[in-house]
Amino acid sequence: MTEFTLLRINLSSGKSKDEKVDEKTLRKFLGGRGLGTYLALKEIPRNADALGPENKLFIMSGPVTGTAEGFEAGRTHVVAKSPLTGLIGESNMGGRFAPWMRFSGYDGLIIEGKSEEPVWISIVNSEITIHSAKDIWGRGTHYTEHYIRKKLGVTPKEGAVLAIGPAGENKVRLANIIHAGGRAAGRTGLGAVMGSKNLKAIYVYGERKPEIVDKERFEKGVKLLKEKIGNHPVRKALNNYGTAVLVNIINEIGALPTKNWTKGTFEKAEEISGEKMAEKYLVKSRGCWGCQIECGRLVKTYSPEWGVPEGSKGPEYETIFAIGSNLELSNLEAIIRLNHVLNDVGMDTIEFGNTVAVLMELYERAQKGELPQDKAEELFKLLDGLRPIWGTPNPVLELIYKVATRDGIGEYMAEGAKRLAERFGCNCVAEARGMSLPAYDPRAIKSMALAYATANRGGCHLRAYAVSFEVLGIPKKTDPLEVNVEKAKMVKEQQDFFAAIDSMIVCKFNTFMTPSPEDYVDLLAGVTGWDVTAEEIMKIGERIYNVERLFNVREGDPGDYLSRRLIEEKLPDGPAAGHTAKDALEVMLPAYYEYRKWENGIPSKEILRELDLQEFEYIIA
């Protein structure tokens, strides 16, 4: 691979052009998350309005995307300035979009400007057409894909669609981008960026084959992954139960966030577990393009109330926490339908669930007279009769529509959990950098405190997944309640490794089974022809992590913190009862900064030079 071909589409002018990314830049950032973030920092002006035409959307493949089946190279990375946090916004999506994008002739798309009228774009073998989206504006993502395929006369197997729903159109800050019915570039509000550009959807199709420079070495790399992963017990667990296999595991160690993070165990966890889903609702498992793990759930339901199309995408573990345990909701059929509708309107299930959890706590407090009277009255007025009571699915269903259309209380909820809590003068929110936390209580898994606090995109479990060593014992088991500086190093290294993984792009689940950078050397070297080493992969990852941090610093980073609920309020239940996340940050954050060569969260001149990032020194000057 000598270069990348990107398609730059300016929606203000309607014009597009091809651009090349040279090999030197690729070797520094690979593709995917790395290249997207690098371009975002270079191209998006400082203090840009995340919902203005000056924001840009980078939709990226990596060098191994779509090259061969049998390993996990189907994912897509999307980058922009985040409307939720005002910092770096980026999200990695499963499915088959990036492979089809490469087949269409492009390794990445840059969407800039803003169309005057709603449009959608088709890219078929490098032929770009901008269509009016008048007939699908306001519609859900499921109907949108149905419409586009009908319009183009293509079957569900030909090409790939990504689309926003009404949430993105209405610039809801928790809006995501949906692909294939339920695969999502879920976090940081990227759907709102598409919406702000009046861009409803993108279809890609083509017959180009991605370049593989050294086929022999590449095949060696693929073979390694196939073999190591193929019969691994983690693969089997993911294949049998999906990510929801974690419900019981995480509940057992008291880290399953419940009732808006006021508890770490949910007495009805079993009812919403991956095992229960497999037993009662699973039709079959399904993977992304070329994937052998197949963690995706295709499910069905039975009740008249909570129908989904047979074989639609089942909820992930994070969703089951967000609209399940965190709302004390144990009706798995309801969760399956709610997840389906959230995918349809295009909203991040994690941020949405957390926002509803905050609302439920506010509602409970208002009922008990614990909110100031004017706030309580406004809350009731905006709820317009809805009763968001713990464990009740119907109000959640209506809230999906209300948030997606910013109606009534939805106007405030559309700003995310943190702003909702602030609006009503309540500290009842679990967040970092303005983004709500996912499904692992950092008071019960101490390294996750550091992972959340230092995640550049805000509270995220996928920038470092400390759960792997703290809970799953990969690569070695640690005590989740212990706090030490060694863990800080592991978090830092995982962050760097994952940044490279997200840039190649390979599925992160691989790293459970092939947890060494060494495992990816042949693969990457084979595709690119580069004489790459494990050390270089880690260094690329570290470079990417620093570029993200530079983006944040330039935009006024609020720093590495966790919100009060996790620092000051003790977990009342389970094995971690009595714990907070305070000690974790106190001990690990200084050590982490030392490993990173950061000063108080800001990259030093030294590390920027080490990573060949001198061009961004102006940011820290």
Place this chain on the structure above:
Amino acid sequence: MTEFTLLRINLSSGKSKDEKVDEKTLRKFLGGRGLGTYLALKEIPRNADALGPENKLFIMSGPVTGTAEGFEAGRTHVVAKSPLTGLIGESNMGGRFAPWMRFSGYDGLIIEGKSEEPVWISIVNSEITIHSAKDIWGRGTHYTEHYIRKKLGVTPKEGAVLAIGPAGENKVRLANIIHAGGRAAGRTGLGAVMGSKNLKAIYVYGERKPEIVDKERFEKGVKLLKEKIGNHPVRKALNNYGTAVLVNIINEIGALPTKNWTKGTFEKAEEISGEKMAEKYLVKSRGCWGCQIECGRLVKTYSPEWGVPEGSKGPEYETIFAIGSNLELSNLEAIIRLNHVLNDVGMDTIEFGNTVAVLMELYERAQKGELPQDKAEELFKLLDGLRPIWGTPNPVLELIYKVATRDGIGEYMAEGAKRLAERFGCNCVAEARGMSLPAYDPRAIKSMALAYATANRGGCHLRAYAVSFEVLGIPKKTDPLEVNVEKAKMVKEQQDFFAAIDSMIVCKFNTFMTPSPEDYVDLLAGVTGWDVTAEEIMKIGERIYNVERLFNVREGDPGDYLSRRLIEEKLPDGPAAGHTAKDALEVMLPAYYEYRKWENGIPSKEILRELDLQEFEYIIA
């Protein structure tokens, strides 16, 4: 009263001007429905697109509107070309809009053209302001009213708002115009006309007092109504139980449409009755401006699933039929919430309920393999997992949002019940002139067959309410299963009388207790100073009825019919088992035409001359 002052607002130019209606025209058409229809016929061009800028919206008061409290003069009449039927569209709305409109300085509004951007209008003591509706476009009517009052700094008691919800914005053909949380210009899709003009809402306020020419005589007229109505048992029934008092009554005679008009009795009628509502959910009764009947229900609910704000508008009898018995749904709390949400998104509950009933029948047929396979597959695809099963409220809730945003199956449902049934090749619809029938099965109340078939705006119970003599014995009891020409005369006379009532404007419920035109002579003569008689009132009504029919004839009236379900399918149950509505039309329609001096449904030259409508002879030429 010598003249009316109308405000004409052209939304294309943003300009407005005052216009006078002279006394001669007023004496021919009174105001309200009469004047609105007359102006509609004169001003809306033939074959106008009902959703195009050439359609116009006439929002009218009558000469007695807002003159004095203690009788029923608070209603508003709205007229336009109907997006649902393509014929005359008009609807009479309770509440307090028209009184406040008159207080603001205007007896009526004419809205024409189309704004480029969404706007709302405020009219405060003749001062007209056009505001951007950018911040409320997409929002429900409840939030919209809240927003407008906050914006203007006025309390809920100052002035009146009418608004559309997302349904109107999306030009849903069953969209209505909502006022005061739940009062509706409900039928014929008038909300879509507002939406097509990018007009979100109108606020009116002022201190002008309507003119009363002969105060003494007027007070005599008011006193008559007050006294005759004040202690009348019908007033008490309406006050105690609202219109829902009819559920048990109509069910008992086997005329309560159930399961999409396949039955005339609902075994669970008691559970959704006005008595049950009064017993369990009623907070208090509430009337329109100045009203002494107070048939409106302010209700509360208890379940977490189906909350409404305490004291919100409870469902009318028609709504209880449409989303209750006709869907075999007996959960009254669910009906209360669904009604509340329908008011919020701004949709006609009657047309919506009938459309869902058709969908439920289609779904059942598809499940049983009774639909062609391609139709069934498309239906399932568009339902996106929803299971519209008889008696299940959750899918109905989601369908409200889907229809309001035209998502998936909502795209077809948004066209109304008739078009939905046609789209899937099914005759399972109860309609006349393209509008779904309300809550009285004409196979069990034969005169209603004629009333529906000849209602100019399509299947309607309020153009002639034959139920009053067939069931309630007002002014005298008839046998509802008997068919005779005398009934045709009664229907015709009621139509004329009601047209005058809707034009004065007085509430139609008065006519249960003051059923003679004579009862309104002093009232009308007092306000206007005219030497008016009961005969003249009836003649005005007949004139109005003919003008409406002329509008229809000009637009290609499909004629006076009832759909196949009512003509060919026998009622299987209840006192009217074995009956159809065929005999009713066969016997009564020819007689009706004779009374009307119509030829095959078209007004004759003779009647036009009698009614001084020569200016419209060109239509029948």
